[in-house]
Amino acid sequence: VSKTVHFSLQQSATQYLLQVDAIARESQQTLDQLNSRAPHSCSAANLAAMRRVLISARYIRDITYYDDSGALCSASSGKLDFAYPHGEPSFYSLQNSSIWLDQPLGDFSQRVNGTVVRQRDYSVSIVSDIDSAPPRNDVRWQTVNTAGTTAAHIAGYTGLYIAGTGGDTLATLAWPHYFYQQCSSYSRFCLSQQFSFYTLAQRYPFQSSIVLLAVIALSVLAWFGWRQLAVRRHSLRYRVRNGLRKGYFSVVFQPIIDLQHNRLIGCEVLARYRDPLGSLSPLQFIPLLSQLGLSGRFTCFIAKQALTELSKLHNLPEQFHLSLNVYPHDIASGQILELLQLPEVQQRRIKLVLEITEQQELSFSSATQHLAELKAAGLQLSIDDFGTGYSNLTSLRSLNADYLKIDKSFIQDMEADSIKSTLIPKIRDIARLLNYSIVAEGIENISQASLLRSLGIELGQGWHFAKAMPLAEFDNWLQHKLQQDYPNQRKKA
Numbered sequence: 266v267s268k269t270v271h272f273s274l275q276q277s278a279t280q281y282l283l284q285v286d287a288i289a290r291e292s293q294q295t296l297d298q299l300n301s302r303a304p305h306s307c308s309a310a311n312l313a314a315m316r317r318v319l320i321s322a323r324y325i326r327d328i329t330y331y332d333d334s335g336a337l338c339s340a341s342s343g344k345l346d347f348a349y350p351h352g353e354p355s356f357y358s359l360q361n362s363s364i365w366l367d368q369p370l371g372d373f374s375q376r377v378n379g380t381v382v383r384q385r386d387y388s389v390s391i392v393s394d395i396d397s398a399p400p401r402n403d404v405r406w407q408t409v410n411t412a413g414t415t416a417a418h419i420a421g422y423t424g425l426y427i428a429g430t431g432g433d434t435l436a437t438l439a440w441p442h443y444f445y446q447q448c449s450s451y452s453r454f455c456l457s458q459q460f461s462f463y464t465l466a467q468r469y470p471f472q473s474s475i476v477l478l479a480v481i482a483l484s485v486l487a488w489f490g491w492r493q494l495a496v497r498r499h500s501l502r503y504r505v506r507n508g509l510r511k512g513y514f515s516v517v518f519q520p521i522i523d524l525q526h527n528r529l530i531g532c533e534v535l536a537r538y539r540d541p542l543g544s545l546s547p548l549q550f551i552p553l554l555s556q557l558g559l560s561g562r563f564t565c566f567i568a569k570q571a572l573t574e575l576s577k578l579h580n581l582p583e584q585f586h587l588s589l590n591v592y593p594h595d596i597a598s599g600q601i602l603e604l605l606q607l608p609e610v611q612q613r614r615i616k617l618v619l620e621i622t623e624q625q626e627l628s629f630s631s632a633t634q635h636l637a638e639l640k641a642a643g644l645q646l647s648i649d650d651f652g653t654g655y656s657n658l659t660s661l662r663s664l665n666a667d668y669l670k671i672d673k674s675f676i677q678d679m680e681a682d683s684i685k686s687t688l689i690p691k692i693r694d695i696a697r698l699l700n701y702s703i704v705a706e707g708i709e710n711i712s713q714a715s716l717l718r719s720l721g722i723e724l725g726q727g728w729h730f731a732k733a734m735p736l737a738e739f740d741n742w743l744q745h746k747l748q749q750d751y752p753n754q755r756k757k758a
């Protein structure tokens with residue numbers, strides 16, 4: 266389609282510019298011929314010579330002779346009554362011709378306007394349709410002359426000509442507008458045309474329908490592509506993967522309390538997610554990270570982030586614990602050992618406790634060696650969500666952990682003496698047998714805290730003490746708590 270359109274535009278513009286060149290050539294040759302004659306005057310012999318030239322010309326309608334005061338005689342009118350002055354020319358062309366556009370050529374029987382081209386003592390007047398009849402009249406067009414330093418507007422719409430585009434250029438402007446420009450080689454005239462797809466559609470109905478179909482097909486494809494992208498970007502998998510790359514995960518800290526002395530001994534770090542589409546719950550992103558094979562990277566990120574943030578707090582209690590949830594399969598695979606490479610983990614100020622949920626079965630054969638390496642590196646282990654999963658006494662013993670964390674489902678309804686809560690003393694006995702400290706999680710009120718204290722449970726956490734908080738809030742809470750716990754101690758610098 267573009268070839269057909271291009272060819273057709275090229276043909277008509279070439280025809281038009283060839284005519285312009287022919288007029289320019291005839292004008293130039295005539296002026297050269299007259300200017301080279303001597304003597305220059307309005308003598309009968311000179312007027313006769315001017316008329317002979319005029320008769321053989323194809324485009325020139327009159328020839329005028331000048332001296333410094335103005336036009337003195339012309340081939341059509343003979344001697345003029347007075348020297349007729351010209352105003353400023355419209356532009357200067359090649360060989361320093363002065364050109365006046367749209368001049369009234371008043372000495373013809375009918376009043377007509379035309380173009381006057383003057384060089385030295387002579388001018389030629391041309392009446393042609395090149396400035397009023399472009400090759401196509403259903404397009405916007407402009408003719409300019411580029412012989413001077415700037416393009417001189419000759420006819421048509423102003424502002425269509427694009428400098429530097431050169432000749433014979435077909436381009437799509439903003440769809441559905443097209444642009445075509447061609448310049449003549451001799452007279453330096455350029456013809457610029459601008460037209461819309463609708464003009465094409467009228468002229469080339471078949472080709473245009475192909476273009477239109479192609480545009481529709483491309484738009485539909487682009488729409489589907491965009492929709493697919495939007496769906497993908499909204500999918501949880503994309504968000505979680507992207508979140509790890511872009512840092513949409515953050516950490517919050519929930520205090521862990523020594524129930525017997527009501528003192529802060531550490532905290533648990535919990536992950537949070539927020540991206541421009543909103544928040545995701547850990548229950549959504551924790552299993553997904555595992556399915557995406559990103560659990561190891563994620564655990565390292567959370568550990569690094571939590572330790573970096575906590576290291577900014579200067580008055581953490583001695584032997585402060587940071588409990589970090591880890592994926593049991595990362596222990597079995599050994600990926601968890603990557604934690605030991607982190608400089609933040611290697612520092613000894615904060616004790617790292619790895620919480621391994623009991624809800625997922627741990628492959629003991631491969632895990633034992635890795636757990637031993639973690640413990641040898643100074644990390645502690647805690648069995649999380651105890652009472653909800655797979656542990657038996659043998660597996661508990663072989664894990665060689667330090668803490669046993671009673672699941673919150675045992676704590677809830679403790680005050681109402683629920684069946685589950687009656688098992689707490691039994692869990693406590695098992696923990697003592699194995700030399701584990703007990704942490705009770707999900708303590709929501711004072712009566713649960715008192716009951717657990719009376720049962721000899723050492724450690725606890727839950728909303729009764731504080732919810733999980735971002736660092737700044739945790740710091741405020743910590744200052745307040747330290748004031749309570751150590752009222753006589755001055756703040757550390």
Ligand SMILES: Nc1nc2c(ncn2[C@@H]2O[C@H](COP(=O)(O)O[C@H]3[C@@H](O)[C@H](n4cnc5c(=O)[nH]c(N)nc54)O[C@@H]3COP(=O)(O)O)[C@@H](O)[C@H]2O)c(=O)[nH]1
Nearest residue numbers: 535536547548551567590591592649706707708709727728
């Ligand atoms: N492997 C990783 N797992 C993580 C990480 N961050 C969180 N998680 C696990 O996601 C589960 C849901 O966590 P979350 O929504 O943060 O809920 C925790 C507490 O906010 C909530 N909690 C704490 N106190 C109370 C309470 O008094 N009542 C109550 N109803 N809920 C409370 O319990 C969740 C902590 O659970 P646990 O880890 O078992 O101590 C959860 O399984 C997280 O483990 C991560 O970084 N890595």
